[in-house]
Amino acid sequence: MLPRFIAFLTLVGIVLSMPIEEQDDDEEEGLRIVCPEDGVNPCFATGHETFGIINEGDIIETIKKAMDGDDEERNALIDKERLWDKGVVPYIYHQQFSARDKARIEAAMTIIEKNTCIKFKQYEKGNSEQALVFITRLRGCRATVGYKLSRKRHNLNLHPLGCLGRSGTIIHEMLHVLGLKHEHARPDRDNYVAIMWKNIKDGHQKNFVKGSDKEFTTFDIPYNYKSVMHYPAVSFSKNGEPTILPLDPTVDISILGQRKEVTKLDLEKINRMYKCKKHL
Numbered sequence: 001m002l003p004r005f006i007a008f009l010t011l012v013g014i015v016l017s018m019p020i021e022e023q024d025d026d027e028e029e030g031l032r033i034v035c036p037e038d039g040v041n042p043c044f045a046t047g048h049e050t051f052g053i054i055n056e057g058d059i060i061e062t063i064k065k066a067m068d069g070d071d072e073e074r075n076a077l078i079d080k081e082r083l084w085d086k087g088v089v090p091y092i093y094h095q096q097f098s099a100r101d102k103a104r105i106e107a108a109m110t111i112i113e114k115n116t117c118i119k120f121k122q123y124e125k126g127n128s129e130q131a132l133v134f135i136t137r138l139r140g141c142r143a144t145v146g147y148k149l150s151r152k153r154h155n156l157n158l159h160p161l162g163c164l165g166r167s168g169t170i171i172h173e174m175l176h177v178l179g180l181k182h183e184h185a186r187p188d189r190d191n192y193v194a195i196m197w198k199n200i201k202d203g204h205q206k207n208f209v210k211g212s213d214k215e216f217t218t219f220d221i222p223y224n225y226k227s228v229m230h231y232p233a234v235s236f237s238k239n240g241e242p243t244i245l246p247l248d249p250t251v252d253i254s255i256l257g258q259r260k261e262v263t264k265l266d267l268e269k270i271n272r273m274y275k276c277k278k279h280l
């Protein structure tokens with residue numbers, strides 16, 4: 001009896017000392033694509049990756065740019081090479097999104113698709129990964145701006161808490177992916193708003209630098225205080241005082257930074273950028 005018991009203990013000891021295979025080691029892995037073989041469920045992204053440094057509030061610049069200072073700042077609006085080919089934006093979800101989260105994201109995609117010639121296309125096995133937007137749900141709402149061949153990853157990060165509540169917030173980030181920067185950074189913005197530099201938190205001034213008119217075009221679309229790409233009046237304020245003030249006294253300051261819905265002018269800018277036949 002005793003030898004059998006000892007043999008049993010030895011067996012337990014061997015089993016316990018065997019290396020346990022890590023099942024949930026996503027934290028350690030880079031982002032990768034998994035395509036289920038069931039022929040039913042779509043491919044998804046898993047794992048984690050740092051996409052880059054965040055520059056203009058919610059705009060992700062690549063790590064490469066921070067390291068070698070490449071020409072990321074050229075604005076997508078004027079540079080055809082920074083547009084998505086034929087207006088098609090392939091994307092893949094991170095596996096952590098719920099069906100409800102995806103429904104909200106897809107509702108925002110539908111609004112853009114209905115009003116422009118842009119098409120969002122879910123990644124399928126065998127598609128090129130070169131131009132693919134990884135939709136992730138890390139902290140914060142942010143995105144890479146425009147398409148870029150040399151970019152390691154294109155990213156649309158939408159945390160369900162704080163990013164998926166209003167369609168304007170989701171669309172704001174999607175319009176970055178399509179190539180738009182912020183409305184208050186237009187080259188002609190000084191005719192429409194005053195930047196209150198003294199109220200801006202130290203280190204955040206770069207969020208208010210305007211684009212050069214050599215690199216940035218407005219596509220002759222009027223300045224849009226209601227744009228989903230505009231910042232709120234007290235963005236990055238160190239003292240609660242406005243950092244952006246409309247010069248037109250009739251403009252309601254609370255309209256700045258609205259994220260309730262995308263405006264026609266925002267969508268029309270996409271139509272002109274991508275030379276869509278559709279116009280609003």
Ligand SMILES: [Zn+2]
Pocket residue numbers: 057058059172176182
């Ligand atoms: Zn933004």
